[in-house]
Amino acid sequence: MSMTITEKILAAHAGLKHVSPGENIWIDADVLMTHDVCGPPTIGIFKKEFGEKAQVFDKNKVVIIPDHYIFTKDMHANRNIDILREFAREHNLPNYYDVGGERYKGVCHVALAEEGWCRPGDVLFGTDSHTCTAGAFGQFATGIGNTDAAFILGTGKLWVKVPETMQFIIDGKIPPHIMAKDIILQIIGDIGVDGASYRTMEFAGSGVEAMTMEDRMTLCNMVIEAGGKNGVVAADAKTEEFVKARTNAPYKIYQNDMDAKYHSTWYYKAEELTPMVAKPHSPDNKASVREVQTEKITRAYIGSCTGGKFSDFVAAAEILKGQQVAVDTFIVPATTEVDRLLRTTMIDGKSMMQVFEDAGAQVGKPSCAACLGGPADTFGRTHGEEICISTTNRNFPGRMGSKSSQVYLASPYTVAASALTGKITDPREFLG
Amino acid sequence: MTMQNKITGRVYVLGDDIDTDQIIPAAHLVYSLEDPEERKKYGEYALSGVPTAQAGLPEGNIPFVKNGEHESEYAIIIAAKNFGCGSSREHAPAALEIAGVEAVIAPTYARIFYRNAVDGGFLIPAESQQSLVPFFHTGDEAVLDLDAKTVTNKRTGESYPINDLGQVSNIIDAGGIFSYARKSGMLKETADA
Ligand code: SF4
Numbered sequence: 001m002s003m004t005i006t007e008k009i010l011a012a013h014a015g016l017k018h019v020s021p022g023e024n025i026w027i028d029a030d031v032l033m034t035h036d037v038c039g040p041p042t043i044g045i046f047k048k049e050f051g052e053k054a055q056v057f058d059k060n061k062v063v064i065i066p067d068h069y070i071f072t073k074d075m076h077a078n079r080n081i082d083i084l085r086e087f088a089r090e091h092n093l094p095n096y097y098d099v100g101g102e103r104y105k106g107v108c109h110v111a112l113a114e115e116g117w118c119r120p121g122d123v124l125f126g127t128d129s130h131t132c133t134a135g136a137f138g139q140f141a142t143g144i145g146n147t148d149a150a151f152i153l154g155t156g157k158l159w160v161k162v163p164e165t166m167q168f169i170i171d172g173k174i175p176p177h178i179m180a181k182d183i184i185l186q187i188i189g190d191i192g193v194d195g196a197s198y199r200t201m202e203f204a205g206s207g208v209e210a211m212t213m214e215d216r217m218t219l220c221n222m223v224i225e226a227g228g229k230n231g232v233v234a235a236d237a238k239t240e241e242f243v244k245a246r247t248n249a250p251y252k253i254y255q256n257d258m259d260a261k262y263h264s265t266w267y268y269k270a271e272e273l274t275p276m277v278a279k280p281h282s283p284d285n286k287a288s289v290r291e292v293q294t295e296k297i298t299r300a301y302i303g304s305c306t307g308g309k310f311s312d313f314v315a316a317a318e319i320l321k322g323q324q325v326a327v328d329t330f331i332v333p334a335t336t337e338v339d340r341l342l343r344t345t346m347i348d349g350k351s352m353m354q355v356f357e358d359a360g361a362q363v364g365k366p367s368c369a370a371c372l373g374g375p376a377d378t379f380g381r382t383h384g385e386e387i388c389i390s391t392t393n394r395n396f397p398g399r400m401g402s403k404s405s406q407v408y409l410a411s412p413y414t415v416a417a418s419a420l421t422g423k424i425t426d427p428r429e430f431l432g
Numbered sequence: 433m434t435m436q437n438k439i440t441g442r443v444y445v446l447g448d449d450i451d452t453d454q455i456i457p458a459a460h461l462v463y464s465l466e467d468p469e470e471r472k473k474y475g476e477y478a479l480s481g482v483p484t485a486q487a488g489l490p491e492g493n494i495p496f497v498k499n500g501e502h503e504s505e506y507a508i509i510i511a512a513k514n515f516g517c518g519s520s521r522e523h524a525p526a527a528l529e530i531a532g533v534e535a536v537i538a539p540t541y542a543r544i545f546y547r548n549a550v551d552g553g554f555l556i557p558a559e560s561q562q563s564l565v566p567f568f569h570t571g572d573e574a575v576l577d578l579d580a581k582t583v584t585n586k587r588t589g590e591s592y593p594i595n596d597l598g599q600v601s602n603i604i605d606a607g608g609i610f611s612y613a614r615k616s617g618m619l620k621e622t623a624d625a
Contacts, residue, residue, distance in 0.1 A: 024599050037458075037461050037462075037521070038520070038521065038522070040464070041464075041465045041466075041522065041523070044464075044465065044466045048466075049610045069462065074462055076462035076463055076464075077462045079462075079464075080462065126520075127520055128519070128520055129518065129519045129520040129544055131520075143519075143520035143544055144520060144544065144547065144548075145520055145521070145522035145525075145544060145547060145548035145551065145552060146522040146548075146552070147522060147548065147551045147552040147553075147608065147609060147610070148547065148548070148551050148609065151551070151609055151610065151613070154619075155613075155618075155619070159609075193449055193514060193517055194449070194513060194514040194517065194540060194542070197514070197540060197541075197542065197543060198543050224544075227514065227517060227542055227543060229543055282449060372453070372458040372519075373453075373457065373458045373459055374458055374459060375459060375462070376459070394451075394453070394518065396451045396453045396454065396481075396518060397453070397454060397481060397482075397483050398453055398454070398457055398481045399453050399458075401459075403481065403483065
């Protein structure tokens with residue numbers, strides 16, 4: 001019987017020939033990822049349930065990436081890192097990316113890809129809702145809570161309900177001023193913050209095939225903002241090239257069967273797409289940039305797993321180069337690797353980092369930073385009635401710190417253009 | 433918590449899309465959930481991210497937990513669609529449980545919140561067939577009857593249907609994924625064996 005990519009991966013990991021949406025099955029995890037916010041409680045539950053001396057299911061499959069509350073004086077946040085460090089030492093975990101040294105990475109979802117943990121056909125569970133980012137690689141990747149993570153840590157298994165798949169087909173040539181972020185904001189606006197609840201969002205079509213791996217990551221990153229369980233893009237030659245450059249581990253590419261069944265199929269013509277924002281306070285509160293372009297902003301933020309990858313900064317630099325920002329502008333590279341590239345990639349004889357600093361932006365250290373508010377001393381966090389335009393993924397009340405601040409979500413192009421004018425601005429005003 | 437068949441308590445009413453940042457704002461996620469004193473902080477800050485106008489409908493401006501306390505007087509939350517959307521933080525259902533919530537009643541849930549509530553055995557995520565927000569006021573006394581699959585508003589005397597819990601009821605009955613796995617023989621009886 002026919003299956004989708006997601007169904008095939010789940011069947012293979014359940015040892016079954018066939019699965020159908022709605023079935024509850026137990027599957028094996030290939031990778032379990034956790035970070036500094038959810039790692040300590042996961043470890044607590046693991047020890048309570050399996051015993052102080054229990055061994056993890058497979059130390060090579062446990063990946064711990066502290067990234068959320070790293071550069072803070074908050075003692076509780078620092079204690080969380082101590083707990084991770086101690087656990088990694090106790091269990092001799094090879095894949096712990098510790099803070100404060102060579103191994104430190106930054107935002108987990110970008111680091112997972114950089115370090116070769118995103119592999120077609122695998123199952124990745126992470127204690128973070130944006131674990132769905134890795135669906136860009138044709139992987140089944142989904143976010144879970146601490147109890148589920150502790151269960152996997154001890155057994156290597158978890159029950160899942162097989163999701164139905166919604167297909168989103170983007171056909172045609174994507175205009176140069178449109179970024180993957182515009183497309184996903186459009187889709188979430190169309191289907192709503194619960195439009196894909198319990199389902200898989202699969203992205204296909206010639207527009208998606210032409211996208212870079214980082215663009216595909218942006219699409220899959222935000223499926224959780226429509227309630228999706230996972231996102232997926234069929235792996236292709238581009239995926240293989242990316243993966244092979246980072247790991248020797250085996251992988252398996254699955255394709256949809258010709259007659260696979262979908263919950264629904266949505267079509268988008270690439271040429272008709274327009275720069276989008278999500279207005280406060282919900283990711284589905286969509287508007288085209290043109291509709292809101294006189295709205296004043298007081299701050300701009302470029303960072304996170306959604307909009308803090310290298311290509312996001314390349315886009316921002318294209319607009320900020322040689323200009324001066326009109327509002328407080330915060331730049332946060334997702335990972336140390338992105339940070340390194342910003343220092344070593346030159347534009348007209350200047351490093352990208354220099355380009356941002358010369359434009360008057362403040363550059364922070366690689367981490368989640370103000371994407372989720374965080375302790376009071378977090379870089380870029382809102383504290384009052386700021387109106388921020390941001391490349392991040394959530395604009396719920398208080399998400400970036402202050403309950404009375406407002407957040408618009410937009411592409412790196414739109415955020416950079418808006419930083420220059422102090423109001424929401426169509427990037428076409430600055431792109432040649 | 434293992435499942436009781438009847439839950440009686442005062443209700444706290446909320447709107448659509450209550451996300452996990454509203455249930456427990458990210459700044460508070462640093463506290464230990466194991467330390468008996470520190471975990472009270474989660475009760476203290478439960479639902480503190482809800483904008484005050486929407487806190488405790490229909491009037492609003494009703495704190496879920498009184499200033500300086502860590503337990504709420506409301507044992508049942510009645511909410512509209514997509515309760516618990518946003519992050520995967522299990523601190524969200526945990527915070528509600530610590531504050532004394534035994535059940536949430538909403539027409540739909542965000543997937544991860546629902547899983548966490550069930551697998552962690554924190555509270556019962558009951559599904560109403562429609563949003564019950566128009567039929568309850570914050571402070572009303574309600575009875576959630578899981579056998580009869582109804583919730584009754586004692587003030588009005590009206591009852592409303594609740595969906596069957598379906599396949600997850602085994603996990604809810606057992607009190608979470610660990611007790612379920614032990615009961616069904618997937619895991620050994622005790623820790624430290
Ligand atoms: S960057 Fe933001 S959305 Fe991404 S993992 Fe960090 S806090 Fe979560």
